Amino acid sequence: MPSNFLPSPARARSPHSTVRRDLACVVVITVLAGALFATFDFSEFAYHWTRSAERFQLDELPATLFVLATGCAWFAWRRYRESQRELQHRRALEEEAERLLADNRRLASEGMNAQETERRHLARELHDELGQYLNAISLDAGRIRDLSAGREPETHRLALSLMQSASHVYRQIGDMIRRLRPIGLDEFGLPTALEHCVESWRERLPQASFTLTVDGDFSRLADTLNITLYRLVQEGLTNVSKFARSSRVEIYLVRAPGDAARSGEIVVTMADDGPGTDLSKPRAGLGLIGMRERVEALGGEFHIASQPGGGFLFCARVPVQAGLPEPSEPNEDDAPLPERSEK
Template identity: 45%
Template sequence: MDSQRTAGARSGLDLAIVAFVVLGSAVLFTQVELNEWLFARTRELEALQVDEAPAILFVLSTCLSWFAWRRYREARAEVSRRQLAEEQLAALLLENRRLAQQYLQAQEAERKSLARELHDELGQYLNAIKTDAVSIQEQVNGPQASTVSAIIRHIDHLHAVVRDLIRELRPVALDELGLQAALEHYLDQRQQRMPTVHFSVSFEGDLDSLREPLNVTIYRLTQEALTNVSRHARAGHVTIRVARTGSPADVSDAVTFEVTDDGRGAEPGEIRSGLGLIGMRERVEMLGGQWKITTAPDRGFRVFARIPVSEHRSVSP
């Protein structure tokens, strides 16, 4: 809009300059009597028809004006075409973002219901089988007793697998204990699975009164960032920092999330995005946050996000 106004003002100025130059020339030529002067000079060259030059120049300038007018109209049509294309592109990007957000919400809902099914169905049946096996174990002796013991061990193993799966799908601790406790629990387990990596963890501010989407987002960011560290980084040290800056009444109330490792890093322009980094960015932007990756070969990898706590400042789909 502003650029249109500037272009309009510039055309007006150009027109004023042209009018001023033409008027000035008209006054000047009446003073010096240009035509008489030209006539006197060109009479000797009558054989060359030089006195017809003004008429020819007039035709030339008319043609040039016509040419300029055509170019002007073409340029305007091109600008309109580009504006339309830009508007369509912006609409497509918005639609794309909306779809990505819907996908993440559907994925979260699906995980939640899957975790519930696993817990309520599989978990309960495993419990029932174990109870039966224990009562059989009490009634039998010898080789049969050791077979039943093996069955109980298998059930315990299955139980642990299902529990891990449920935790991965839906962090129950998140609902029951709040974000900080759920993260501490998750990081403890991660540390056990990555014994060669040294974890430095820091939590700052009140992280237990955040709304549900923010809790889930920070939890999922932590999961994906640490999965990436274990898959790609070959790091010796990883720092996880989650901090709430500002108080609930504060407009700058936000949660800062940061995972930094000292691993092999990556060339920023050559990162082949899988779904992990894209999903992380979508989750952050969905809540109106900012997202940044900093990395270089052999200089580690850092993911950073800053998400406003207040719902009103989130990006609407």
């Protein structure tokens, strides 16, 4: 994986450490200046130099400068206090923005959960209800065909037409079910569903080469996370069919282990050696935007890299715990009420 998809965290310098450093510099410079002035008798030299201008009262200048320095110090202290208050206010606003962003991601995740739940329900209804009746229609038409063979050619022809229509509708419903819900995702898991998806694209694009590599345990993931990972690969393969039909496509799905503080993350990478594109130019399609929104809604990161003639690559990093319900904190209102003692 390219190293530019692994951003390193920037080190933030504390404002308090900067203030202490500047104050220490001022103290050190003042001490050195006092030592130099004492060594070279700067006051006597200044008095000798300004004695001829006694009528201008220059001997009162140090006191005036002291008052000015005190005023500047007071002014600097006021500005420092105001900057601290402004900094605290900005931090509060940033924390509020982070909280609102987290709420937005949570709502987006709940919206995708509701959407996928409705899609699952609709797919099952199409399969169980319409599929059952279409099979019954096909069987009845086959029975009519067998009984009418050789005796009523017109009835035989209508029976064949009825069977063909039922088969066509059944195939269309199968395509709708596959678009609503990935085949095998609920029964066999994400890796098997991706294998089926890639295999279907191998049949559609025989001139392209597809390689799928899966590394890690992908069980017990949230349904929203499974759907997001599947849709990423699906949309990436759709882009390949549009812009790189004869390229070599490599897909990597890796579950990276975490440490004591984090539970790990899942990395999806898809790269092809197609014609590529110029990312500096605006793009009319919404596929990449939808992919980015799906990943960022789960608190992940989405990166793309491409150049004309250099292929196309996207990398998505999503936390393993994305989409799982957060443990709710105990509420005082939910505490059991004390039993009333009967007299």
